[in-house]
Amino acid sequence: MFDLQGFGALLxxxxxxxxxxxxxxxxxxxxxxxxxxTAKLSNIWLLxxxxxxxxxTMRGIPELLLVLFIYYGGSILLMSILKKFGYNDYxxxxxxxGGVMALSIAFGAYATEIFRMSIQEIPIGQQEAAQAIGMRPxxxxxxxxxxxxxxxxxxxxxxxxLVLLKDTALVSVVGLKxxxxxxSRAAQSTQQPFTFYMAAxxxxxxxxxxxxxxxxxxxxxxxxxxxxxxxxxxxxxxRQSTIG
Amino acid sequence: xDWNWQVIFDHIPDxxxxxxxxxxxxxxxxxxxxxxGLVLALLRLSKNWMVQILPFLYIFFFRGTPLLVQIxxxxxxxxxxxxxxxSFLWEPVLSQAYWCAIIAFTLNTxxxxxxxxxxxxQNIPVxxxxxxxxxxxxxxxKLTRITLPRAFGIVIPVYSNEVxxxxxxxxxxxxxxxxxxxxxARTISARxxxxxxxxxxxxxxxxxxxxxxLFSFRxxxxxxxxHASYVxxxxxxxxxx
Numbered sequence: 001m002f003d004l005q006g007f008g009a010l011l012x013x014x015x016x017x018x019x020x021x022x023x024x025x026x027x028x029x030x031x032x033x034x035x036x037x038t039a040k041l042s043n044i045w046l047l048x049x050x051x052x053x054x055x056x057t058m059r060g061i062p063e064l065l066l067v068l069f070i071y072y073g074g075s076i077l078l079m080s081i082l083k084k085f086g087y088n089d090y091x092x093x094x095x096x097x098g099g100v101m102a103l104s105i106a107f108g109a110y111a112t113e114i115f116r117m118s119i120q121e122i123p124i125g126q127q128e129a130a131q132a133i134g135m136r137p138x139x140x141x142x143x144x145x146x147x148x149x150x151x152x153x154x155x156x157x158x159x160x161x162l163v164l165l166k167d168t169a170l171v172s173v174v175g176l177k178x179x180x181x182x183x184s185r186a187a188q189s190t191q192q193p194f195t196f197y198m199a200a201x202x203x204x205x206x207x208x209x210x211x212x213x214x215x216x217x218x219x220x221x222x223x224x225x226x227x228x229x230x231x232x233x234x235x236x237x238x239r240q241s242t243i244g
Numbered sequence: 245x246d247w248n249w250q251v252i253f254d255h256i257p258d259x260x261x262x263x264x265x266x267x268x269x270x271x272x273x274x275x276x277x278x279x280x281g282l283v284l285a286l287l288r289l290s291k292n293w294m295v296q297i298l299p300f301l302y303i304f305f306f307r308g309t310p311l312l313v314q315i316x317x318x319x320x321x322x323x324x325x326x327x328x329x330x331s332f333l334w335e336p337v338l339s340q341a342y343w344c345a346i347i348a349f350t351l352n353t354x355x356x357x358x359x360x361x362x363x364x365x366q367n368i369p370v371x372x373x374x375x376x377x378x379x380x381x382x383x384x385x386k387l388t389r390i391t392l393p394r395a396f397g398i399v400i401p402v403y404s405n406e407v408x409x410x411x412x413x414x415x416x417x418x419x420x421x422x423x424x425x426x427x428x429a430r431t432i433s434a435r436x437x438x439x440x441x442x443x444x445x446x447x448x449x450x451x452x453x454x455x456x457x458l459f460s461f462r463x464x465x466x467x468x469x470x471h472a473s474y475v476x477x478x479x480x481x482x483x484x485x
Contacts, residue, residue, distance in 0.1 A: 057447075057451060059408070059454075060408070060412075060450055060451040060453075060454035060455070061412070061447045061450050061451060062411075062412040062413070062414075062415035062416075062426065062450060063412065063415075064415040064416060064418070064419075064426060065415055065426055065429075065443060065446055065447055065450065068426075068430065068443060069439075069440070069443040069444075069447070072439045072440075072443075073439055073440045073443065076439060076440060077440075162308075166309070166310040166311070167310070168310075169310035169311075169312040169313060170310075170312060170416075172312075173312075173419060180310070180312060180313065180316075184316070187320065191324075192324055193316065193317075193320035193321045193323070193324055194317065194320075194321035194322065194324040194325065195324070197313055197316045197317045197320065197321050198317065198321070200309075200313050201305070201309040201313045201314075201317065204308060204309045204310060204313065205304070205305065205308045205309060208308040208309075209308075
């Protein structure tokens with residue numbers, strides 16, 4: 001059943017495009033999420049409203065529609081702007097960057113909520129203590145708030161990253177040469193759609209497992225205190241067992 | 245860039261027609277997926293690993309792969325096999341984009357729901373289940389009277405999220421040429437060259453639908469969990485002096 005008929009390399013090249021798309025969107029999406037969370041928690045009314053509208057709309061609109069809207073609409077918008085400067089050629093946003101924009105906007109909306117909740121989880125006393133010993137606001141954020149937010153937000157972000165990975169498949173609709181696109185091509189030329197879509201599914205499953213493993217490692221790294229506690233309890237058990 | 249409002253107004257009936265299809269897809273797959281997910285969750289909670297392994301693999305596959313792959317596997321993929329093409333299901337069901345979309349959405353959502361329901365069942369306070377054992381309930385009685393109703397109350401808020409995800413996922417039906425909201429917007433915009441306007445209008449329809457879903461779930465949740473907000477009548481003011 002799994003005779004790939006020489007299309008294996010093509011599928012792998014698609015996989016690298018998928019990974020590039022996912023990682024780029026992840027990074028930009030995280031920045032958007034942090035900005036969104038800061039806006040939501042700020043004292044400025046306008047910023048709060050903008051962030052609220054952003055999360056409320058993006059969580060109700062299908063990612064596919066967003067991809068189509070940004071890919072096609074973005075080109076139209078870009079052309080009409082360029083026309084004002086007297087440049088009349090046909091321009092097009094690349095599928096990759098259109099996809100990155102759409103996916104990171106969607107990711108950012110969910111990440112905003114996760115960051116906001118994690119920031120609110122941190123006891124206010126921590127910030128007050130940092131202020132009391134004379135840290136500047138940026139230092140407080142960078143040294144006190146962020147490491148703790150990171151630890152609380154990690155599991156949620158991991159889930160979001162998995163969702164993001166799966167959403168990358170949508171960008172194949174506008175012609176990005178990712179796993180989905182390449183397996184469609186292979187399916188058409190060999191007339192064996194099941195084989196090739198199954199192969200695509202298995203690549204996605206492999207990536208999912210990789211990400212899950214990576215997130216587990218990150219969570220282990222982010223919480224040195226828990227690690228130390230585990231080590232202590234293990235030592236205690238050992239000591240007890242040697243005594244007893 | 246010129247924005248053409250007229251084209252939106254002209255095509256509102258078409259978009260609403262698409263919305264009907266979208267709602268059909270969501271409701272069908274939502275209801276069937278809920279039952280299927282419940283069965284999967286119960287199997288997954290079995291203590292026997294032989295029973296556990298199949299639902300585990302199922303959930304792993306459907307949660308780990310993109311919905312688009314699943315739709316293509318069912319709609320394009322199944323036709324690869326002679327046996328499927330010659331079976332009695334081919335003509336009325338498996339060659340129809342509509343049914344393939346429903347099958348794909350149902351399989352997908354049931355995997356997610358199974359995990360949600362499993363989480364809810366595991367979150368039921370152990371004492372309540374022990375109490376059921378203590379008064380001598382049979383396994384079936386415990387399931388139908390304690391476990392499921394309790395899990396149901398825990399599940400509803402999360403379930404509304406899952407329905408919203410399904411609403412968003414249903415846009416993928418347009419990739420197999422179904423005329424749901426996205427499909428309508430794509431077709432009309434290709435004909436009239438008014439992409440931005442129609443995608444914008446489609447986005448609004450999706451937002452309205454998701455608000456309706458969220459609102460109705462909130463009402464339903466309030467009713468289901470009304471024990472939580474029950475205030476007993478104030479007897480202190482009615483005491484006989």
